[in-house]
Amino acid sequence: MNSVQQLLDQAQYHQQQGAIDKSMALLGEAGKLGNIYAALDFAYYKVRSDAKFALIYLQSIPNAQHPTVRYHTALITRFYVEENFSRSVISELVALAQSGHAESLLVLSCWCSEEEKVYLQIVSVMAKLSPNIYRQLVNDDRVLVSTSLEPLDESSIERAIRAREAKLRSLEHEMLNEDISLVRVKNALSAFECRYLQQRFIPLLTRSMVANPADGSPLVDSIRTSDVGVILSEMADWIVRDIDTRMANISKTKTSHGEPLNLLRYQKGQEYKAHYDAFSHKQCQQTELIEEGGQRAHTVLAYLNSMSSDGETHFPKIDVKIKPEQGTIVSFKNIDENNEILKLSLHLGAPVANGEKWTLTKWIRIHQTQYGILTHGN
Numbered sequence: 001m002n003s004v005q006q007l008l009d010q011a012q013y014h015q016q017q018g019a020i021d022k023s024m025a026l027l028g029e030a031g032k033l034g035n036i037y038a039a040l041d042f043a044y045y046k047v048r049s050d051a052k053f054a055l056i057y058l059q060s061i062p063n064a065q066h067p068t069v070r071y072h073t074a075l076i077t078r079f080y081v082e083e084n085f086s087r088s089v090i091s092e093l094v095a096l097a098q099s100g101h102a103e104s105l106l107v108l109s110c111w112c113s114e115e116e117k118v119y120l121q122i123v124s125v126m127a128k129l130s131p132n133i134y135r136q137l138v139n140d141d142r143v144l145v146s147t148s149l150e151p152l153d154e155s156s157i158e159r160a161i162r163a164r165e166a167k168l169r170s171l172e173h174e175m176l177n178e179d180i181s182l183v184r185v186k187n188a189l190s191a192f193e194c195r196y197l198q199q200r201f202i203p204l205l206t207r208s209m210v211a212n213p214a215d216g217s218p219l220v221d222s223i224r225t226s227d228v229g230v231i232l233s234e235m236a237d238w239i240v241r242d243i244d245t246r247m248a249n250i251s252k253t254k255t256s257h258g259e260p261l262n263l264l265r266y267q268k269g270q271e272y273k274a275h276y277d278a279f280s281h282k283q284c285q286q287t288e289l290i291e292e293g294g295q296r297a298h299t300v301l302a303y304l305n306s307m308s309s310d311g312e313t314h315f316p317k318i319d320v321k322i323k324p325e326q327g328t329i330v331s332f333k334n335i336d337e338n339n340e341i342l343k344l345s346l347h348l349g350a351p352v353a354n355g356e357k358w359t360l361t362k363w364i365r366i367h368q369t370q371y372g373i374l375t376h377g378n
């Protein structure tokens with residue numbers, strides 16, 4: 001019989017040969033023998049075509065009750081099967097959170113608004129049981145770390161989550177310009193989500209690039225001087241998936257057509273000069289670009305902090321300037337129905353005069369992307 005190590009070695013060999021199905025099947029076997037990470041890799045590989053199969057598999061492995069496996073089982077149920085919070089998923093997250101599982105505590109803190117009493121209960125548990133994560137990602141002055149551990153109140157948590165779902169469903173979509181379907185939605189992200197994205201993904205930041213007009217290769221250019229962090233599929237946790245899906249819904253596009261989310265940080269003096277997000281005709285002929293979903297049809301931006309009078313997103317041809325306000329999402333079209341660039345979509349991120357400006361950009365292609373399929377399935 002094969003040992004776990006032999007299975008992992010064989011899986012790596014087949015992966016290098018490009019035999020992905022075979023490689024994943026071996027990881028599935030290693031998972032059945034007790035390797036959690038192999039089991040999760042296999043489950044996430046399968047989930048894109050058959051979510052129920054992935055769930056049955058995870059329930060069949062010897063570590064089905066390990067907190068990491070339970071958390072991913074809940075995530076797969078929520079994002080691939082039910083597409084909403086069911087009562088049983090909430091219940092599972094609460095049980096995991098109560099035992100100190102950091103990711104579950106983060107998801108619940110994110111979904112229970114900071115004004116809710118239950119939010120303080122959740123972050124108090126985090127302060128006690130996951131103090132490092134608490135300090136990095138939450139750090140709320142109202143929490144007294146010495147307080148004894150209160151049991152989490154499941155029904156208050158469910159009520160808070162339902163209230164947030166209802167609030168997100170009823171947000172006003174303001175049409176700022178019909179020609180490019182420029183829509184603004186205020187309060188689409190909570191302050192917690194905005195802080196979370198900055199603090200969790202700050203280590204990803206590097207100097208921004210633009211696509212070389214000649215061959216599409218990445219190029220440093222004075223047109224875009226911010227730093228960028230690309231949140232790849234393997235980093236797309238519960239909170240990121242949720243925001244990614246919300247951005248797709250606001251732009252009425254498919255999650256499977258999205259590029260990875262780009263976290264942008266502009267420091268004093270940095271800017272993104274006037275540009276189109278759509279690719280040029282020449283770029284559109286590159287095989288790599290075609291294989292990655294083709295033309296960029298839509299752009300969705302989220303502002304993660306508010307600016308007083310600088311750093312606005314300016315659309316000079318339609319005379320619209322958008323002031324960055326924390327939690328606001330903006331969506332617009334880059335091309336018309338014949339896939340021609342909409343000239344009115346020309347826009348710029350004005351220079352930052354003071355402090356920093358943080359945004360999240362999602363570009364959406366006309367066809368499926370690798371990231372879209374990997375993260376959300378077909």
Ligand SMILES: O=C(O)CCC(=O)C(=O)O
Nearest residue numbers: 272312313348349359361
């Ligand atoms: O930062 C802004 O206001 C604009 C960003 C932008 O144009 C982009 O990311 O494509």
Ligand SMILES: [Fe+2]
Nearest residue numbers: 276277299347
């Ligand atoms: Fe842009």
